[in-house]
Amino acid sequence: MVRKRKKGVRAEFHTVKRIDNSRLVRNVEPAKMRSLWRSVALGGVVAAFFMLYIFQHFRCIDLSYQLEDLKGQQMKAAALNSELKLEIAGLRNPMRIDVIARRRLGLTEPLPTRVQEYEAPDGAEVAAARYVRPNRTP
Amino acid sequence: MRQDRVHVRLLIIAGVAFLWMTAVFGRLTYLQLFRHSDYLARALRQQQRTFEITPERGAIYDRNGQPLAMSVPVDSAFGVPAEIADEHLAARLLSGVVGVPQEVLESRFESSRSFVWISRKLPPEKADAINKLNLKGVYLQKENQRFYPKRDLAAHVLGFVDLDEKGLMGIERELDSQIRGKSERIVVMADARQRWFDGVEAQRERGASVVLTLDEKIQYTAERELAAAIAKTRAAAGTVIVMNPNTGEILALANWPKFNPNKASDAAAETWMNRAVSAIYEPGSTFKLITLTAAFDQGITHPDEIFDCENGAVYISGHRIRDHKPFGLLTVSDILAKSSDVGAIKIALRLGAPKFYDYIRAFGFGTPTGVELPYESRGRVERLEDWKPISLGAISMGQEIGVTPVQLITAVSAIANGGLLYKPHVIAELRRGEKVLPAEGPLTPPEPKRVIRPETAATLRRLMEGVVLRGTGPLAHLDGWTSAGKTGTAQKIDPTTGRYSPTQYIASFTGFAPINNPAVTILVSLDSPVGLHEGGDVAAPVFKRIAEQVLAYLDVPRDVPLNPKLVQTAYMKRASEDTSALEDFSVVDFSGQPDPLPAASQTAGANGPGRADSKKPVLTVAADQGGDIDVPDFSGKTMREVTDIALRLGLEPVLVGSNLATEQSPAPGAKVRRGAKITVQFGTPLEKKSKTHAGIRN
Numbered sequence: 017m018v019r020k021r022k023k024g025v026r027a028e029f030h031t032v033k034r035i036d037n038s039r040l041v042r043n044v045e046p047a048k049m050r051s052l053w054r055s056v057a058l059g060g061v062v063a064a065f066f067m068l069y070i071f072q073h074f075r076c077i078d079l080s081y082q083l084e085d086l087k088g089q090q091m092k093a094a095a096l097n098s099e100l101k102l103e104i105a106g107l108r109n110p111m112r113i114d115v116i117a118r119r120r121l122g123l124t125e126p127l128p129t130r131v132q133e134y135e136a137p138d139g140a141e142v143a144a145a146r147y148v149r150p151n152r153t154p
Numbered sequence: 155m156r157q158d159r160v161h162v163r164l165l166i167i168a169g170v171a172f173l174w175m176t177a178v179f180g181r182l183t184y185l186q187l188f189r190h191s192d193y194l195a196r197a198l199r200q201q202q203r204t205f206e207i208t209p210e211r212g213a214i215y216d217r218n219g220q221p222l223a224m225s226v227p228v229d230s231a232f233g234v235p236a237e238i239a240d241e242h243l244a245a246r247l248l249s250g251v252v253g254v255p256q257e258v259l260e261s262r263f264e265s266s267r268s269f270v271w272i273s274r275k276l277p278p279e280k281a282d283a284i285n286k287l288n289l290k291g292v293y294l295q296k297e298n299q300r301f302y303p304k305r306d307l308a309a310h311v312l313g314f315v316d317l318d319e320k321g322l323m324g325i326e327r328e329l330d331s332q333i334r335g336k337s338e339r340i341v342v343m344a345d346a347r348q349r350w351f352d353g354v355e356a357q358r359e360r361g362a363s364v365v366l367t368l369d370e371k372i373q374y375t376a377e378r379e380l381a382a383a384i385a386k387t388r389a390a391a392g393t394v395i396v397m398n399p400n401t402g403e404i405l406a407l408a409n410w411p412k413f414n415p416n417k418a419s420d421a422a423a424e425t426w427m428n429r430a431v432s433a434i435y436e437p438g439s440t441f442k443l444i445t446l447t448a449a450f451d452q453g454i455t456h457p458d459e460i461f462d463c464e465n466g467a468v469y470i471s472g473h474r475i476r477d478h479k480p481f482g483l484l485t486v487s488d489i490l491a492k493s494s495d496v497g498a499i500k501i502a503l504r505l506g507a508p509k510f511y512d513y514i515r516a517f518g519f520g521t522p523t524g525v526e527l528p529y530e531s532r533g534r535v536e537r538l539e540d541w542k543p544i545s546l547g548a549i550s551m552g553q554e555i556g557v558t559p560v561q562l563i564t565a566v567s568a569i570a571n572g573g574l575l576y577k578p579h580v581i582a583e584l585r586r587g588e589k590v591l592p593a594e595g596p597l598t599p600p601e602p603k604r605v606i607r608p609e610t611a612a613t614l615r616r617l618m619e620g621v622v623l624r625g626t627g628p629l630a631h632l633d634g635w636t637s638a639g640k641t642g643t644a645q646k647i648d649p650t651t652g653r654y655s656p657t658q659y660i661a662s663f664t665g666f667a668p669i670n671n672p673a674v675t676i677l678v679s680l681d682s683p684v685g686l687h688e689g690g691d692v693a694a695p696v697f698k699r700i701a702e703q704v705l706a707y708l709d710v711p712r713d714v715p716l717n718p719k720l721v722q723t724a725y726m727k728r729a730s731e732d733t734s735a736l737e738d739f740s741v742v743d744f745s746g747q748p749d750p751l752p753a754a755s756q757t758a759g760a761n762g763p764g765r766a767d768s769k770k771p772v773l774t775v776a777a778d779q780g781g782d783i784d785v786p787d788f789s790g791k792t793m794r795e796v797t798d799i800a801l802r803l804g805l806e807p808v809l810v811g812s813n814l815a816t817e818q819s820p821a822p823g824a825k826v827r828r829g830a831k832i833t834v835q836f837g838t839p840l841e842k843k844s845k846t847h848a849g850i851r852n
Binding site: 077080081084088091095098099101102103105106108109110111114 | 220221224225226227296301303304305307342343349350351352370371374378
């Protein structure tokens, strides 16, 4: 005869494992540690190399920009220098100076070295004076 | 089982990752290895810009380093048609700024070219206006533009350039290949924002700079006095040349009419002509200098020999030649001083055509002088075998021969410096930066050529002084310096009749100063003056004004004392504000003064111009004290005695000839400064006193 199992609560058994691995100490293998650090260092060097390469590359581009900027400024300064020289040359035009001297300042041609004070008629201002050496008789 | 499932999943993921990486690396490999050149070319096309920069044209300076011509970068606008979105709008906007018709711009923008000019060499305000429009496809590029800051000063010497800075006239044309330089090519890399980040410049060869022999101030003096003379005489044209007779350097070369090389295209083409080197004219009486020089050098006459000038008329080969005045008996000195054509003809007949021709060619007539200016004419000298019977007589008085002003002044300079013919030149040196370039080819100064003996030159100098002292050129008498020269009044040929015109003349004066150790030779020529037309009347005063200013500027010691006396002063009421524009550069003529002085103003020792004070008018005058050494009388002394006396006094003797002293210049009693040169001529005292009567010797 088959006996039916009763449906009902099953007994559960909890076993509590208290695991204490503190007494376990993993021994570090020096060779593997060295290998590890070597790998880290090598990786660092490679990374540094790439970083340096990338840094130089973009630094070079950046400096090129600055160089071209400076070249542009230099060209502008040279152009300004040329324009100023041209302006100075124009201001020093003898005709311009002559016109300013004669018309604006009332100057006339100077004669040689010695200078004497001489009183002119009242109310008049000298525009020009000309002295003529008497011609020699033949 | 479960582990197998995990393992399979890992394998699948690894496989997918592997396939993905394979695809990526494969693509990279394909791009980097197989398509590398294609993509590199595309990148360069996008990033690389190539610009051709116009070469920097060398500047032109005067002898003192003052710039007369220089190039300055200015903006030029260009378009890239492919980048212009709306050609119509762009053309409309730009047309209003640059002044180019809209249709013209539209047709340029519609072309298939990658580069089209919109307008070149723009003034700054127009360039700014284009910049502000900020049109896509429209850019500004720097180009060099030639400027002449002194405007029309020395225009005929400098010349001018076209839009591409190619020399068309003057030095700009003559030295175009040296001044121009070579193009500069710039290759730059540009990013997406069109900022340049990597530029490479090609080797740049700049144009050479030119230093001229011209002196800016002497040039201005010459131009100003020429302009005043033209205004006064209403002449059609004129030329002034100032030369250093001891080197051949041209200190000033002025022509009228003149033009502004900054706007050369606005002036008539006739004004571009450099008359000093290109215009041929019959020199007239000035050529008597060559006649007499040849005669003296050949020893066939001497200054005191008397010729019968036939009361002003002589017949040669059936032609009657008349003097401007009826002269009787004249010494050779007076033939030159009074400019007797009859006397000159008789001297030439004695000289003979072959020898006369040799001297004409020796002085450089009929041959270009080699001055470094374009379009120089060789003049017109008929070959000896083509001379007609009347030619000897005609040429002796300056007809039937064509000369250029530069040929004439070169010949007179040879007389002034003691007989050496120098090549006239306007270029002192070429420079590239600070480095002076070696002279080569036509720029190499040749050795001067001796054409006459020093004694002949000394004799001619003395005779030419006679022209000024007692002859036809008294208005060339300088205040403070000795001067010598020869007047010329040549009839022009009327083109309608082919004969000499009775009304049109070329008035000229060629001379030098001081007589001893001449510092400058000056030629003044006026074409067709109205009214007074004699060289002594219209050209000699111009010589005087130029010479006095130039000699004072060059600080040439005076060799005659000054006796300053105020003769004439003009006064004006000056307006409280002078409203005359600085652009009005018309010449102020001070040569004719209307107002006589009140008696109280004429006091001895008072002289010169001054500047008036608005409160108390005061005339400030200047007077020269003259030299401080009396020139002794060297007559009859030996060379050693003359040298001893001169050196003791601090003078520099110039000894000509041999035996005993017969003549000297300056004359005894003249006041000179320490270091002045004294020319003493030596010979046999009897030669000076002998006088012969010469008839016609044909």
